[in-house]
Amino acid sequence: MTTKPAELSLRFHGTGSGGHPALGAAAATLEKAGNPRLLIDCGPGTLAAFNDSYEQLPPALFITHCHMDHIADLEILSVRAHLAGTAPIPMYVPLTLLPTLHQRVATYPGTLAEGGHDFWRSFQLIPVTDEFLFEGQIFRIYPTRHHAPGSSYALHAANQFFYSGDTRPIPEILHHRLQGGEVIFHDCGLTPNPSHTGLDDLTREYQPGILSRLVLYHYANSDAGDALANAGYTVARPNQVFALKALDR
Numbered sequence: 001m002t003t004k005p006a007e008l009s010l011r012f013h014g015t016g017s018g019g020h021p022a023l024g025a026a027a028a029t030l031e032k033a034g035n036p037r038l039l040i041d042c043g044p045g046t047l048a049a050f051n052d053s054y055e056q057l058p059p060a061l062f063i064t065h066c067h068m069d070h071i072a073d074l075e076i077l078s079v080r081a082h083l084a085g086t087a088p089i090p091m092y093v094p095l096t097l098l099p100t101l102h103q104r105v106a107t108y109p110g111t112l113a114e115g116g117h118d119f120w121r122s123f124q125l126i127p128v129t130d131e132f133l134f135e136g137q138i139f140r141i142y143p144t145r146h147h148a149p150g151s152s153y154a155l156h157a158a159n160q161f162f163y164s165g166d167t168r169p170i171p172e173i174l175h176h177r178l179q180g181g182e183v184i185f186h187d188c189g190l191t192p193n194p195s196h197t198g199l200d201d202l203t204r205e206y207q208p209g210i211l212s213r214l215v216l217y218h219y220a221n222s223d224a225g226d227a228l229a230n231a232g233y234t235v236a237r238p239n240q241v242f243a244l245k246a247l248d249r
């Protein structure tokens with residue numbers, strides 16, 4: 001007897017750049033049968049959006065990089081998890097991010113005024129080099145092009161999805177590492193800059209078979225999102241859910 005794989009989906013909480021007040025900070029949750037399994041990034045407002053959708057704390061997290069619009073809510077998550085008495089929450093973090101992540105969110109003295117708590121007690125830290133196993137699935141990570149080398153990572157589940165994190169175009173990864181069935185969630189604004197992808201980059205850098213699978217996020221405002229959509233691309237909106245391919249294995 002074969003068991004049908006749980007239906008996978010990815011829900012965006014925020015889709016904006018720089019923690020845009022209306023679009024929210026870019027973050028998304030991998031769902032199985034509609035249940036939250038893995039939150040990708042935790043910027044300002046992500047916890048509130050997550051709670052609006054699921055009425056719980058995240059059961060596990062992956063962090064793409066250490067800009068505050070991707071990690072700012074981690075401190076309050078640490079406190080809430082402590083007060084709720086939850087078991088340490090698995091947090092998958094690319095190895096090279098650890099010094100910066102620790103310095104930015106975990107060094108404040110006396111995380112809780114009442115004492116008896118520090119940041120990492122709420123989490124089960126799992127450093128990641130090339131890949132990690134999560135609920136029976138292999139997730140690979142790739143360093144992307146966002147500020148210093150090795151400071152920002154994409155997340156990839158073969159034949160299911162690719163989540164770029166913040167990055168310039170990465171054709172060397174998308175053209176050579178994907179299996180063919182992935183939905184590709186990709187950083188993209190209207191105008192390119194040294195740290196992010198822009199609309200004109202896409203057709204220059206990517207083959208048509210990649211372009212048709214893109215879902216764009218991390219844009220400046222809703223007008224920019226509309227312009228990307230008018231250019232023919234699928235654009236993620238806050239709280240939108242995308243079905244992912246679940247392969248029989």
Ligand SMILES: [Zn+2]
Nearest residue numbers: 065067146166
């Ligand atoms: Zn960033």
